[in-house]
Amino acid sequence: MSVTTRFKRTTIHLKGAALSPFHHCLLLIGLLLGLASLSSVANEIPARDETAQSIQSAVAPVDAASDDVAVHAPTTLSPRMQRALDYVKTRYKVSKEAMHPLFETVQRISKEHGIDPLLIVAIIGIESGFKSDAKSAGGGHGLMQIIPRYHLNKIPDGLGVKGLMDPAVNVKVGTIILDDAISRSGSPVAGLQSYNGSKKKKLFANRVLAEKSRMELAAP
Numbered sequence: 001m002s003v004t005t006r007f008k009r010t011t012i013h014l015k016g017a018a019l020s021p022f023h024h025c026l027l028l029i030g031l032l033l034g035l036a037s038l039s040s041v042a043n044e045i046p047a048r049d050e051t052a053q054s055i056q057s058a059v060a061p062v063d064a065a066s067d068d069v070a071v072h073a074p075t076t077l078s079p080r081m082q083r084a085l086d087y088v089k090t091r092y093k094v095s096k097e098a099m100h101p102l103f104e105t106v107q108r109i110s111k112e113h114g115i116d117p118l119l120i121v122a123i124i125g126i127e128s129g130f131k132s133d134a135k136s137a138g139g140g141h142g143l144m145q146i147i148p149r150y151h152l153n154k155i156p157d158g159l160g161v162k163g164l165m166d167p168a169v170n171v172k173v174g175t176i177i178l179d180d181a182i183s184r185s186g187s188p189v190a191g192l193q194s195y196n197g198s199k200k201k202k203l204f205a206n207r208v209l210a211e212k213s214r215m216e217l218a219a220p
Contacts, residue, residue: 081107084118087218092130099130102143105168113179119188120144120175122212123195126204132167143167144174147197151177 077085077100085103089096103121110117127145128134139147141164148161154173155163163169182191192205 083218084215087215094130102167105171109172109175113175118212118215122208125211126207142170
């Protein structure tokens, strides 16, 4: 029963009766309590609205512009890699700005595997000429010309063959293959030949090492 209804019934019951001062006090106290209760309910409504707005704000997707803050700052290339990038720009007629992220990836992944980054860059130059969408008649894919049928187990789950056309994935998989080949063969030269699957003794290895040497001259 609402406070207003109780108040009305009390008024009807007492109508026509002479009210004592005591009854007047009780009636006044009841009226004040009723008004206070109504005020409390009225104040509760906007408070609930504010809570709903707070929850909605918490679960709302982050604006795309603000999400840029979470993007990692570009990795600084070593002076050696920076000069190699200058060489590649001139030698292969590619955009320095477009190649910079690739060189960052090579620098990071080569460090993880303890391989000279210029060796990976040289392989990319010889294998694909820095074309990330390159495909060969022999089935090679991407920058490091990885042949999927031999290395499906090295491609991250869910990516499949198409994942090899992603420069970062291609470099990662290619570096793992190269690292394994060098470990099994016992030397960089034998590892390069194993990586390429070439039957011609040292031909591929010599081409890669010659390109690496030219980069070394540009990036002492």
